[in-house]
Amino acid sequence: MNTKPLPQDQLSCGLDFGTSNSVISITDLNTRREVFTASLQSILYFPEAEPDACYVGRQAEEKYVTEAMKGRLLKSVKTLLKQDKFLFTWINGKKVTPDQMATHIIRALKEQAEAYLGHPIRKVTLGRPAVFSEKEQEEKTAVARLLTAAHNAGFEEVHLQLEPIAAALSYEQHLQHEETVLVADFGGGTSDFSIVSLAPQKAQQADRSRDILAHGGLYIGGDLFDSEIMWHKVTPLLGRGVEYQSYGKKIEVPNSLYRELRNWERSFLLKDSKDRRMMDKYYVFSDNSPLIDNVRVLIDNNYVYSLFKEIERSKIALSADDCSHLRFVKPRLELETDLPYGDYRQMTSLHIDAISNYLEQMLAHSGFSPRQIDAVYMTGGSSLSRPIIDLMSRLFGAGSLRSGDTFHSVAHGLSLSRA
Structure with missing residues (x-):
């Protein structure tokens, strides 16, 4: 507990509301040093047994598992902000909107920081991706919902800053000379990029808009x-791929249910679906x-979320190993398969190619060649993925790649952006 809290006018708050993880950072304006940071998983759990309760982060995950998955677990709330046709969902008999979901996460971080500081936090610089959506209406909807969530969480003054710009400001704190830097923020839902002119002597400047040479991103x-x-x-x-008998013919089981399983956050809808009932016939x-x-x-047992956690674990293991092993064991269910890196690289190749094409077009449009980029500052959890590292090494050279605090650099940079 902080026994000698700094005055509010000496502090700046940055908050990175992420698809997978969210982080808050408090910076001392005098020293430009971070004095507090906290993070949590961007997941919510609404238990059936507590109709008015909502758990956030690791507590949400633990409650969901210990209560045998009875209730609604929501992940990737940030991706819902841009869905202008998605107005609300019913949870425990109540309408819950996307901005209300985001409010729970933002408020939980705000309360942690306030408990440490000993006083309320009224101002925040809130991160946003370079591109929420390529559709103008979805972009406006996402920004409006994000601002609403921050205000409803208790912030009186909210400033938005691009997440890759915030990462650049964090990286700049360690520079000894001027550099043209490509900031690549690879998150759970988006990949955001900015080309920024950075230098140690610019660190104290309030307005850095002229130093942003290009920015963009893709989903x-x-x-x-x-x-x-x-x-x-x-x-x-x-x-998937199994055949069943129908009027003397062998027919492959339809893929509709399996396509839905690609997005675990929608899997709770499958339990009472026609696709699930047809599985009994098949x-x-x-x-x-x-x-x-x-x-x-x-x-039937709501194991999909737990299965995706195992998938994520096996994916992360490929950052260091050439092959990982996926094993998922529950009552009446045992799934096991190897995941060689070559297979993983192949199955993600379309997405990697899309990132590559986007970067090449972004560089060409902004008048830069890869050789004119002094350093590539990579942040975000997905920046540790080997296909991503291989791509950035191929485009810019392995020697130009830099990394910092994978999960906290954006939040720290957000707090610096108002310093």
Whole structure:
């Protein structure tokens, strides 16, 4: 506990509301040093047994598991902000809007920082991706919902800053000379890029808009990589590709249910769906295929989230190993498969190619060549992925790649951006 809190006018607050993780940072304006930081997973749990309760972060995950997945677990809330057609969802008999979901996460971080400081925090610089959506209306909807969430969490004054710009300001604190830097922020839902002119003598300047030479992004992140592993490696263990008998013909089980399984946050809808009921028919007419039984057990017992956690673990292991092993064991269910790096690279190749093409076009449009980029500052959890590292090494040279605090650099830079 902080026994000698700094006055409010000496502090600056930055908050990085992320797809997978969210972070708050408090910086001392005099020293430009971070004095407090806290992070949590961007997940929410609304338990059936407590209709008015909402748990956030690790506590949400733990409660969801210990209460046998009875309730609604929500992940990747940030991706819902841009969905202008998605107005609300019913949870425990109440309408819950996307901005209300975001408020829970932002408020939880705010309260942690306030408990440490001993006084309320009224101002915040809030991060936003370079591109929420390429559609103008979705972009406006996302920004409006993000601002609403921050105000409803208790912040009186909210400033928005691009997340890759914030990462650049964090990186600049360690520079000894001027550099033209490509900041690459690879998150769970987006990949954001900025070309920025940085120098140690510029660190105290309040307005850095002229130093932003180019910025942009696309909606590709680590969650898509998890989805590819689920589709290519796991769904065949759940019956995708199995044939069943129908009027004397062999027909392959439809893929509609398996496509839905690529996005675990929607999987709770499958339990009472027509696709799930049809699986009972396919099970009987496939001579009781154990693979089809696997998917029935998975959905009926709400194991999909736990399975994705294992998928994520096996993906992360490939950052250091040439092959990882995915093993998921529950009552009446055992899934096991190897995940060689070569397979992983192949199944993510379309997404990697899309990032490569975007970067090449961004450089060409802004008048830069890869040789004119002095350093590539990589941040975000997906920056540790080997296909990402391989791509950036190929485009800019391995010697130009830099990394800092993968998860906290954006929040620290956000607090610096108002210093």
